[in-house]
Amino acid sequence: MRPEHVLTMEDWGREEIHELLDKAQDFANHPSKLPSQRIYAANLFFEPSTRTKISFEAAERNLGLDLLHFEADTSSVKKGETLYDTVKTLESIGADVVVIRHGKERYFDELRNHINIPIINGGDGCGHHPTQSFLDLLTIKQEFGMFDGINVVIAGDIFHSRVARSNLEVLERLGANVFVSGPKEWMSEELMERYVPMDEAVEFADVMMMLRIQHERHAVKMVAGPQKYHEQYGLNEEKAQRMKPTSIIMHPAPINRNVEIADALVECGRSRIFKQMKNGVFVRMAVLSHVLENQQGGLLR
Amino acid sequence: MRPEHVLTMEDWGREEIHELLDKAQDFANHPSKLPSQRIYAANLFFEPSTRTKISFEAAERNLGLDLLHFEADTSSVKKGETLYDTVKTLESIGADVVVIRHGKERYFDELRNHINIPIINGGDGCGHHPTQSFLDLLTIKQEFGMFDGINVVIAGDIFHSRVARSNLEVLERLGANVFVSGPKEWMSEELMERYVPMDEAVEFADVMMMLRIQHERHAVKMVAGPQKYHEQYGLNEEKAQRMKPTSIIMHPAPINRNVEIADALVECGRSRIFKQMKNGVFVRMAVLSHVLENQQGGLLR
Amino acid sequence: MRPEHVLTMEDWGREEIHELLDKAQDFANHPSKLPSQRIYAANLFFEPSTRTKISFEAAERNLGLDLLHFEADTSSVKKGETLYDTVKTLESIGADVVVIRHGKERYFDELRNHINIPIINGGDGCGHHPTQSFLDLLTIKQEFGMFDGINVVIAGDIFHSRVARSNLEVLERLGANVFVSGPKEWMSEELMERYVPMDEAVEFADVMMMLRIQHERHAVKMVAGPQKYHEQYGLNEEKAQRMKPTSIIMHPAPINRNVEIADALVECGRSRIFKQMKNGVFVRMAVLSHVLENQQGGLLR
Known part of the structure; x- marks a missing residue:
């Protein structure tokens, strides 16, 4: 028997059409007939990401959520559809929560009062990235049990x-206690009040938070090329040896090896870089279950 | 213990090879040993889509189907593989149903007699799009309970x-009763027999079906730019106020706001635009369960 | 009630932050609280693929594994992240096995001793492709029950x-017994020792393994254009008729129809081309369950 394809409306008779519409209406009326009450998450990433995207996905799957796979590159955004209409569409189709990364700072201001499902910010340009902050916090809390009096150098x-x-x-x-370090050219007056040179920083820091040189975001004029930067402002093995025995190294990744941090330090005993990634899954599970419990009561299985 | 990677054939001894082949043959012989009888849907979208793609996905997940994630951009289509060979491949690998959107009109003519799993047309260029028609029909039927005597203006x-x-x-x-409206330059002689100017149309229409200006499909010469189009042929607030109390507004989306339809009308009380999207999931569930029941009996869980 | 979005850190009070961190730590401490112990596979395809990618996916789903959807094009690889850091990230996030296709030959040499989850090679440039070999072997073994004395012409x-x-x-x-055929210009001295002209090959081969002309890999100078190639070195209907009754035709696909092989032979009685694809799923199930059992004991459901 040939399969019955669904190709054109011409193939469908009047009665068959009404039967199909009744079937559809039946699905509309009795969603409880579905084999299980699924909860859908949609991850809308308009910028490249490995860690954030996949760790949200792992967090969602760990919690038993199902995914609706949105791909910006093959979406109607290509036809000029707005972010608002895209999110509203996903809400209409059945998404219960959306995670959004978007290059536009505060993209969420036009959404927050009009979208009826929780939005989790996966990064807005150079703006906010709350789940990254949470995973940094968790990593520090795991290490020291608290934040009071901890010296953090960013x-x-x-x-x-x-x-x-x-x-x-x-x-x-x-x-x-938070300090900053790096090229003085990159500091504001306000930041300069907490400035410490790298040479001193490594000796009293409990936490060295190295940032990524974001080549792709803004044309940072390298003070003197990657190698010079590494020597002056990066964390190399010599400096790491002068750190206190209990101190740790953090980095949000992706890493420019031998620029911000020496290759050999990425997986050294002090490094919590891959621990941070593991923690990323746990804080995202916490954030997801937080918003879903808030919004939808017993929805989480 | 190091994990045993599978990297080259040189690493495998004669006996180990035969053991692995026996294991594979065992899977081939006893598919019932699988933890569950999964049903696979593959969505082949060769053109951008948010609504259709994600709502098929939601429909499939709602019905308990599993997805095989085909991405045209990273597929062997890039190496010149034909659509036929691609679909045949998915059939061989285990897809139980395929949904296809393709830019070529009637792409399905070369497939329908040679592919042994149901094909659901998700849009063929400027040709057919049956599930879009079904969701339009469902939206009208929900509103008026029937079609007889309903005035629809496209x-x-x-x-x-x-x-x-x-x-x-x-x-x-x-x-x-179906009428058409819009720039006369875009009408055929046959269509002109049902032509009504927008000013009149809004007063007797039960359903105003606004179409999207498809910039991306064919270089439509705008009669006089988007603003002029909106004034003359689009639905603005003034015109919407003259509609009958029970009349509704529909649009397949994505919307060009303030071209076909005023921004303020998209989510107004008459608008069924997001309702259409919700209905899209239900008709696709109906279509999927229709073809799978037809084809495979008790296959659906 | 408005949903509680998660947008910025400023929105979060000190106590709420600690509550969220405790929740995350709870997830970190008691992974067994998860609704089910999921096993994650991540498929990292840095080159186009339909068959290999989708059939790994089908194999994984058949075995009850969950997928983490890595897309090279939208990953941090775009920001210059190395393959090693990418794989290490996936390991940290929770992948239990990775499948990698990469254009660089022996990409796995820098990974194999440092990654603690099994790596399955889905093809390394012009190098190795063990699961393709296994599916070829399975197809031959199914046909002849053994390999001894079987004449294979590649x-x-x-x-x-x-x-x-x-x-x-x-x-x-x-x-x-393995022989080779094709343009002599493409043979090494060593290969020439097993050379047979196509005209003879078809008459004694039990298995004709036709290879794909890989236009995309290296600029093969066609001896004399596709049509001439087909006549001289391809398998056409006339040659196929001279094959032994029990002989079979294989091809890894994607196929250049009427170059390596005549269009009419692709689905002829002797062809095992789509059988090979089916077998691809079974050998990949065998390989996956092999590495996961080896590595993780009772992990597979």
Whole structure:
């Protein structure tokens, strides 16, 4: 028997059409007939990502959520559809939560009051990236049990990274002493009040948070090329040896090896870089279950 | 213990090879040993889509189907593989149903007699798009309970859109009175027999079906730019106010806001635009369960 | 009630932050609280593929594995992240096995001793492709029950295809008699020792393994255009008629129809081309369950 394809409307008779519509209406009326009550997450990533995207996906799958696979490159965004209409569409189709990464800072301002499902910010340009902050916080809390009195040095291009500044703010709010380091050319007057040279920083820091040189975001004029940067402002083996025995190294990744940090340090005993990635899954599970419980009561299985 | 990677044939001894082949043959012989009898859907989208693609995906997941993720951009189509060989491959690998959107009109003619799994047309260029028609029909039937005597005005580029013409044909077949509106330059002689100016159309239409200006499909010469188009042929607030109390507005989306339809009308009380998207999931569930029941008996869980 | 979005750190109070971190830590401490112990596979395809990618996916789903959807084009590889860091990231996030296709020959040498989850090679440039070999072997074993004394003729560009040479080596190791055919210009001295002209080959071969002309890999100078190639070195209907009644035709696909093989032969009675694709799923199930059982004991459901 040939399969019955569904190709054109001409193939469908009047009665068959009504039968199909009744079937569809039946699905519309009794969603409980579905084999299981699924919860759908849609991850809308308009910028490249490995860690954030896949770790949201792992968090969603770990919680038993199902995914609707949105791909910006093959979506109607290509036909000029707005972000708002895209998110509204996903809401209409059945997404219960959306995760969005978008190059436009505060893209969410036009969405937050009109979208009726939770939006989780997976990064807005140089703006916010709350789940990255949460995973940094979890990694520090795991290590020291608290934030009070912990010396955190954030090293790199803090000025252009609101994520870094948001991290700085929240760490201080939680009780940590936060310092900054890196090329002075990249600091504001306000940041200079907490400035310490790398040579000193490594000796008293409990946490060295190295930032990524974001070549792709803004044309940072390298003070003197990657090698010179590494020597002056990066973390090399000599400097790492002068760190306190209990101190740790963090980096959000992707890493420019031998620029911000020496290749040999990425997986050294002090490094929590891959631990941060593991923690990324756990904080995203916490964030997802937080918003879904808030919104939908017993929805989570 | 190091994991045993599988990297080259040189690493495998004669006996190990035969053991692995026996294991594979065992899977071939006893598919019932699989943890569950999965049903696979593959969505082959060769053109951008958000709504159709994601709503097929939601429909499939709602019915308990599993997905095989085909991405045209990273497939062997890039190496020149034909559509036929691609679909035959998916059939061989285990797809139980394929949904295809393709730019070529009637792409399915070369497939329908040679592929042994159901093909659901997700749009063939300017040709057919049956599940879009079904969701339009369901939305109208939900509103009025029937089609007989309902006045439907389809407004926009009907001539170049076989989908619109196919909608026109099926609505008439089901008993509706179908009219067209929009720039006269875009009408055929046959279409002109049902022509009504927008100003009149809004007053007697039960359903105003606004079409999308498909910039990406064919270089439509805008009669006089988007703003002028909106004034003359689009649906603005003034015109919407003259509609009958029970009349509704439909649009297949993506929307060109303030071209076919005023921004403020997209989510107004008369608009069924997002309702159409919801209905898209239900008709696709109906279509999928229709073809799978037809083809495979008790296959659906 | 508005949903509680998660957008910026500023929105979060000190106590709420600690609550969320505790929740995350709870997930970190008790993975057993998860609704089910999932096993994750990640398929990293840095080159176009339909068959290999989708059939790994089908094999994984058949075995009850879950997928983490890595897309090279939208990953941090675009920001310059190395293959090693990408794979290490997937390991950290929770992948239990990775399948990799990469254009660089022996890409796996830098990974094999540092990655703690099994790597399955889905093809390394012109190098190895073990699961393709296994599916070829399974197809021959199904047909003849053994390899001893079976005459296999590999026809095409063997010299530039290490996959073909690896196939040749393993077939011989298992007892088959292996010959080569095709343009002499493409043969090495060593290969010429097993050379047979196509006209003779078809008459004594039990298995005709036709290779794909890999236009995309290296600028093969066609001896005299596709049509001439087909006549001289391809398998056409006239030659197929001279094959022994029990002989079979194989091809790894994608096929250049009417170049390596006549269009009419692709689905003829002797052809095992689509059978090979089916077998691809079974050998990949065998390979996956092999590495996961080896590595993780009772992990497979």
